[in-house]
Amino acid sequence: xxxxLLFLALTSTFAVTATxxxxxxxxxxxxxxxxxxxxGTSALNGAKLATEQVNSAxxxxxxxxxxxxxxxxxxxxxxxxxxxxxxxxxxxxxxxSCSYSGATRAAAGIYQSAEVPYISxxxxxxxxxxxxxxxxxxxxxxxxxxxxxxxxxxxILKKKRAVLITLNNDFGKSLVTGFREKAESYDxxxxxxxxYSIKDRQFGPIVAKVKADNPDVIYAxxxxxxxxxxxxxxxxxxxxxxIIGQEGFDTQTFIKIAGSASEGVIITTSxxxxxxxxxxxxxxxxxxxxxxHKTDMVAASxxxxxxxxxxxxxxxxxxxRSAVRDAIAKTDLTASTGTISFNSLGEVIKNxxxxxxxxxxxxxxxxxxxxxxxxxxxx
Amino acid sequence: MLFFDLLVQGLLQGGIYAxxxxxxxxxxxxxxxxxxxxxxxxxxxxxxAILITNATGSFTLGITVSMVSVGFMGMVIYRLIYQPILxxxxxxxxxxxxxxxxxxxxxxxxxxxAYGITFADAPLQGTLNIAxxxxxxxxxxxxxxxxxxxxxxxxxxxxxxxxxxWRATVTDPGMSQSFGVDVIKVRYLNFFIGSAMAAGAGSMVxxxxxxxxxxxxxxxxxxxxxxxxxxxxxxxxxTVIAALIIGVAEAFGTIYxxxxxxxxxxxxxxxxxxxxxxxxxLFSKG
Amino acid sequence: MQYEISLLTIMGISxxxxxxxxxxxxxxxxxxxxxxxxxxxxxxxSAMLTKAGVPFTAAVAASMLMAGIIGTVVGFTSxxxxxxxxxxxxxxxxxxxLGIVRKQDFLGGEMGIAMIPDPGLGKVGYLVLVxxxxxxxxxxxxxxxxxxMGFTFDAVADDxxxxxxxxxxxxxxxxxxxxxxxxxxxxxxxxYAHNIKFIDPESFGFVESITILSMVVIGGTGSVWGVTIxxxxxxxxxxxxxxxxxxxxxxxxxxxxxxxxxxxxGLSGIFGRFLNTIRGKNFNASGQ
Numbered sequence: 031x032x033x034x035l036l037f038l039a040l041t042s043t044f045a046v047t048a049t050x051x052x053x054x055x056x057x058x059x060x061x062x063x064x065x066x067x068x069x070g071t072s073a074l075n076g077a078k079l080a081t082e083q084v085n086s087a088x089x090x091x092x093x094x095x096x097x098x099x100x101x102x103x104x105x106x107x108x109x110x111x112x113x114x115x116x117x118x119x120x121x122x123x124x125x126x127s128c129s130y131s132g133a134t135r136a137a138a139g140i141y142q143s144a145e146v147p148y149i150s151x152x153x154x155x156x157x158x159x160x161x162x163x164x165x166x167x168x169x170x171x172x173x174x175x176x177x178x179x180x181x182x183x184x185x186i187l188k189k190k191r192a193v194l195i196t197l198n199n200d201f202g203k204s205l206v207t208g209f210r211e212k213a214e215s216y217d218x219x220x221x222x223x224x225x226y227s228i229k230d231r232q233f234g235p236i237v238a239k240v241k242a243d244n245p246d247v248i249y250a251x252x253x254x255x256x257x258x259x260x261x262x263x264x265x266x267x268x269x270x271x272x273i274i275g276q277e278g279f280d281t282q283t284f285i286k287i288a289g290s291a292s293e294g295v296i297i298t299t300s301x302x303x304x305x306x307x308x309x310x311x312x313x314x315x316x317x318x319x320x321x322x323h324k325t326d327m328v329a330a331s332x333x334x335x336x337x338x339x340x341x342x343x344x345x346x347x348x349x350x351r352s353a354v355r356d357a358i359a360k361t362d363l364t365a366s367t368g369t370i371s372f373n374s375l376g377e378v379i380k381n382x383x384x385x386x387x388x389x390x391x392x393x394x395x396x397x398x399x400x401x402x403x404x405x406x407x408x409x
Numbered sequence: 410m411l412f413f414d415l416l417v418q419g420l421l422q423g424g425i426y427a428x429x430x431x432x433x434x435x436x437x438x439x440x441x442x443x444x445x446x447x448x449x450x451x452x453x454x455x456x457x458a459i460l461i462t463n464a465t466g467s468f469t470l471g472i473t474v475s476m477v478s479v480g481f482m483g484m485v486i487y488r489l490i491y492q493p494i495l496x497x498x499x500x501x502x503x504x505x506x507x508x509x510x511x512x513x514x515x516x517x518x519x520x521x522x523a524y525g526i527t528f529a530d531a532p533l534q535g536t537l538n539i540a541x542x543x544x545x546x547x548x549x550x551x552x553x554x555x556x557x558x559x560x561x562x563x564x565x566x567x568x569x570x571x572x573x574x575w576r577a578t579v580t581d582p583g584m585s586q587s588f589g590v591d592v593i594k595v596r597y598l599n600f601f602i603g604s605a606m607a608a609g610a611g612s613m614v615x616x617x618x619x620x621x622x623x624x625x626x627x628x629x630x631x632x633x634x635x636x637x638x639x640x641x642x643x644x645x646x647x648t649v650i651a652a653l654i655i656g657v658a659e660a661f662g663t664i665y666x667x668x669x670x671x672x673x674x675x676x677x678x679x680x681x682x683x684x685x686x687x688x689x690x691l692f693s694k695g
Numbered sequence: 696m697q698y699e700i701s702l703l704t705i706m707g708i709s710x711x712x713x714x715x716x717x718x719x720x721x722x723x724x725x726x727x728x729x730x731x732x733x734x735x736x737x738x739x740x741s742a743m744l745t746k747a748g749v750p751f752t753a754a755v756a757a758s759m760l761m762a763g764i765i766g767t768v769v770g771f772t773s774x775x776x777x778x779x780x781x782x783x784x785x786x787x788x789x790x791x792x793l794g795i796v797r798k799q800d801f802l803g804g805e806m807g808i809a810m811i812p813d814p815g816l817g818k819v820g821y822l823v824l825v826x827x828x829x830x831x832x833x834x835x836x837x838x839x840x841x842x843x844m845g846f847t848f849d850a851v852a853d854d855x856x857x858x859x860x861x862x863x864x865x866x867x868x869x870x871x872x873x874x875x876x877x878x879x880x881x882x883x884x885x886x887y888a889h890n891i892k893f894i895d896p897e898s899f900g901f902v903e904s905i906t907i908l909s910m911v912v913i914g915g916t917g918s919v920w921g922v923t924i925x926x927x928x929x930x931x932x933x934x935x936x937x938x939x940x941x942x943x944x945x946x947x948x949x950x951x952x953x954x955x956x957x958x959x960x961g962l963s964g965i966f967g968r969f970l971n972t973i974r975g976k977n978f979n980a981s982g983q
Contacts, residue, residue: 062940062941063515063518063940063941063943063944064944065624065627067518067523067623068523068524068525068622070523071523071524099940100937100940101933101937101940101941101943103933103944105898106891106893106894106895106898107705107887107891107898108933108934110701110705110890110891111698111701111702111705111931111934112934114697114698114701115698115934117697118696118697118698119698131806132807132893132895132897132898135807135809135893136891136892136893139810139892139893155806155809157806157809157810160809160810161810198671198797198805199805200805200806200807200895202805203804203805203806204806224663224664224667225667225668225671226663226672227671227672227673229627229628229673230672231614231617231618231620231625232418232421232422232425232614232617232618234417234418234419234421234422234548234660235415235418235419235659235660235661235663235664236663236664237418238411238414238415238418238542239411239415239664241414242410242411242414255525255620255622258618258619258620259617259618259619259620262618262619263545266534266536266543266545267536267543268536268538268543283524283525283527286527286619287527287618287619287620288619289531289534289619323524437779441779443779443782443783490952490956493956494955494956494959497955497959498959499726499778499779500720500726500782500912500916501912501955501959502955503726503782504908504909504912504951504955505951505952505955505956507905507909507948507951508909508947508948508949508950508951508952508953508954508955509948509952510948511944511945511947511948511951512945512948512949512952513948514944514948515942515944515945515948516945519941519942519945631786631790631901634783634786635783635786635787638779638780638783638784642779642780668798669795669798670791670794670795670798671793671794671797671798673790673794674790674791674793674794674795675794677786677787677788677790677791677794678787678791678794680783680784680787681772681784681787681788681791684772684775684776684780684784685772685775688775688776688777688780689780690780
């Protein structure tokens, strides 16, 4: 009996000393296995780099930052217990979703009821921030980016006839909604729309039909593993129309897959490779050094989310979740993906970067900074 | 014009499906097993093709090594996974195969990375303009390969001794055994040929996409099942025709029915319709 | 405790889903590879109804009814086709259902349905409800197994043609099995919807169907307690294995394969053999 008490005393001493060297915990749900693994890996890498940068600069308020990471396989069924675990067992100060929309939306409800701040790095489902005042999003809502795409097509590139090749998921659909919303006001006629599945890699029939439609611009939504083959096949079939993509295209792997066909592809995104911002340049360089892989939009999103969280905790001066939430709401931070601030719903307000593929690299093309156009929803 | 363009695209996709589905129907015909893991071999074929081509600079070598090595891999899978459970109820092999397939996808992800791999210098990317229809060399290559392999298979089973013995075994294992046919050898041959063809398909798709990913086989894993049922389980000719029909149906369906059904549903809707009318598929076994 | 509660709730719902499939596959021997679609029917029905203001209990009942009706229709297909054909037809039904739901904006399309209303029972209350329902279904299954209906199912599962010859209306029994199995799947789906409060087509896809089927097979098709345990364990399998995060799917796939190779009758088979071994030893030891 006394041995048991002694043991208990010893372990609790250890527990006490352990908490003295306490860290500030940020919880992350991310798909590391399953179909979304490539995006998950990127986003997590971005988050890890941000953590590394924060810690080597002295941490937050003297304490080191620690990421608590769980694989949710981009499944709502898993992200919910993971959220509960992070909040209750790991006692994280802030949660960050590096996962897709379904998983994020499901978890957002948990974070909101528990009144723990939750930041969506790149998931675009509009209902995520509608979960409540504890949820934030550091990337564009789909519609906003779509509207920017319409301005790009009509006003900047002066195109008239557009064909939409739409990825059939929430990402693609919300982008297209935004595009359609503004197309007419920029004198762009939408000739046709062709949906495709996230699993498709052969686009022969769509390519053939687009060729027959003969548009002068194609608004294609997708991720690098669909966009790469799509662009390649469009060009091989002799389709000359300008192709506009979005942040899903924003990775070197897209250029690698499509090869010379990627030349001239224009995308709306948040990462400016030619940016003068020290934040962006440092991010790009250090990412490549740390992971031996060129960076992409998803990684930049993960990076930004952690930076926002760290900055807010610092300004709040404590890990009190409600204070941190208020601090996040007042964010005004220059991050790798631009200057971050939030509106009343928790949606980010920032400029849209436009990049073009030139000589096998993404280069600066334009910036869209129309506040009215880019105003995210407020409810 | 558009019509022919879509038709050609459909036949191309159908040809690829055929190459994959043949292996599946061969296994079913012989052993009544739904070899879902077959799709994992298709993916492996793609990986090996890229790896060998990147290492040696020759795609011809890449695809050859791919087909042969995956053929052997198929035989290994038969020996290790299926042979021990031949006497068990059918769902046992199905679940084991599914488990194996999941494991294979994960191994590819862990070993080769989640982003997938690409060719250092993708071969056969040039285009040919035939009467207004642009086809890339790799697409023409895929069509030719499919035609070549399917015809060879047909000739082989009709005119060679081994081929005839094989067909006999599929039709009636007991009888052929009494005629001195080594049933075990036939099984190995069966898996070798089916797997090699899938690898061929995987290699061509690798060139067409310039990308091989761990989950490349997930769509073929279930779509090939639909195709072999549509064609009549165990019937190779039926499978080829079913594959072409599905390819063409998808080509036209994705354009004109895109707002009602998604691509996968088109194949299955077709299948269910046919099965309601003809419950054993378009052609019955034989 | 919240975490444990959320895990147990998920376990309970998975048990209901697995037991519902067990009625079709285990009891009546009909292979279904599209079962998740019926969870989907239940989930979407309940979600839409409660969002329109229908009270929770009524919505759940409606979900079961909806799923059961659609299940009976699908059951008719099982009358036309057999065995392997049936397996793939059911798979096709699963895909078709999702393919259609994806395209309907009023069902949320790709975006799914969010902010599904809370039933108002609180976390613990909901867990109790789920566990009660799971227990009820388990007991019902056991009762069914021992009843005359269960014997008939057995006959149909074993040998359809002979059962027909003996005068059993095989068709009706197949339909009943499908109707019951899918109705309970609808229940599981509705409970899931109100638990996670967000549903999308992806949650009820082919992968999900296979997961439920593997619970039934690993538990031992037909064995109620085997399936219950397998469902309970496998449903939170990803959470068990967080420490080997990167490898857990690999382990899962390998496990499925290994169990089929070494103990195809699943957990109930393992336990059964274990019992026999003990009994055997006792037998010898007492010298009789």
